[in-house]
Amino acid sequence: MSFENPGTPLNAMTMLAGQIGSCRKCALSLSRIKTVPGEGPAPCRVMLIGEGPGKKEDESGRPFVGRAGAILSDLLARIDLSREEVFITSVVKCRPPKNRAPVKEEIAACMPFLDRQIAILSPEILVPMGRVAASAIFSRYGVAFPSFSEVRGKRFSVNEKDTGREMSIIPVYHPAVITHNPPARAALEEDFIRLGEILHTLD
Ligand code: URA
Secondary structure, eight states: OOOOOSSSSHHHHHHHHHHHHTOOSSSSHHSSOOOOOOOOSOOOEEEEEEEEHHHHHHHHSSSSHHHHHHHHHHHHHHHHOGGGEEEEEEESSOOOOOOOOOOOOHHHHHHHHHHHHHHOOOOOOEBBBBBHHHHHHHHTOOOOOOOOHHHTOOEEEOOTTTOOOEEEEBBBBOTHHHHHHHGGHHHHHHHHHHHHHHHHOOO
């Protein structure tokens, strides 16, 4: 896939959103209502990466606007971050039917868009949320992924694909975890508090 170089990060993101909007590289494009490229400042310091859009996101074209989104906004507020200060996206930009996890081929088809977003936005920190996003990001950057529980809340250093610039990856639980596993709330909050602490050390 080739991308043009259209000037400012904001212009580049707008152009990229257009390319995502017309993508037909995998079967998710057949069932989607809207593509969900993501939203937030360009450039950005922190990039939050979920698994894939759900029903509300598919209908609106905006990331994390459903139940998981409300939980995410609350977690961010607790570490003094607003949604407007971070870029929010997912590994796949179209909704997997019935909210199933995206499969390997769908993630691979969509990864050039995430790579391009990272190149444009120059984030300091990538925050994959949940096992699916963490495993996709770790594999993309060639970092060993023994299990989600072993990597969550820890910081890993990698080099950005295009420029070699150093970035951190800090995996956290997916906000939706507490909708099907309420006792995981403490671990989820712990991960975001740890993220806030690491952000402060980088200030
Ligand atoms: N879950 C995700 O991973 N992404 C969204 O946009 C919404 C819910």
